[in-house]
Amino acid sequence: MRWANTAQQRAIAYAYRLTFELWQQLVREDRWGNTYCGEPEYEPEDIWQTEDFRQFARSCSRYEFVNLRALHDHTTYELRGYQGTLDAKEICNWIKAHLLFVDAVQDLSKDDLDKKFAGSRGRAKRNMRKIFGPVLSRYYSKLWRKHVRRFVTKGAWAN
Numbered sequence: 001m002r003w004a005n006t007a008q009q010r011a012i013a014y015a016y017r018l019t020f021e022l023w024q025q026l027v028r029e030d031r032w033g034n035t036y037c038g039e040p041e042y043e044p045e046d047i048w049q050t051e052d053f054r055q056f057a058r059s060c061s062r063y064e065f066v067n068l069r070a071l072h073d074h075t076t077y078e079l080r081g082y083q084g085t086l087d088a089k090e091i092c093n094w095i096k097a098h099l100l101f102v103d104a105v106q107d108l109s110k111d112d113l114d115k116k117f118a119g120s121r122g123r124a125k126r127n128m129r130k131i132f133g134p135v136l137s138r139y140y141s142k143l144w145r146k147h148v149r150r151f152v153t154k155g156a157w158a159n
Contacts, residue, residue: 002075008106009071010053011113015105016066016077017044018117022128024065025147026097026140028083037080040064044118048110093139097132104131 001009016023017040024032024039031037041061050056057068067078082094105113116127125144129137 001071001077004106006053009057010047011108011110012077012102012106013053013057013066013068014044014047014110015101015108015113015117017042017047018113019101019124019128020065021121022124022144023081026094026143027081029147031081031083036063037065038063040066093136097136097140100131100133100136101128 001012004012020040038061041064047053047056054072058072060068062069062078063080065079065081067080070076070078079098085091105116108116117124129141132140
């Protein structure tokens, strides 16, 4: 995140928080309730309501799916959610997905991010697929279909 200004860091954090459940469905189920990569303890709106975003990030738990606290210590966001693997395709797809996501959301406003990801799981997933492109979308769609019935919605979508 060294390259990103505060507005971009905030937009990226907000986009990850809005899409937390979609990202979570892309990892093994034993990672869902894991105390080392859990659900964020803050609401999406908290990201925009704080004046000092860096202080907000510093106050977050490091044991969240996306560790914002790492911004203070390492000038990065640590993605803690994914399980360990030696599968090169899995690793490369995970990295590509996050790079594409960050590139797509970094310069969007809160309103633009809300239009893409808040309020509707279907819309959020369609926009994630657009960001990922056809190859990654096919790869991750299998996981989304597998987990959709078992996943309990607690977050940003009003279903």
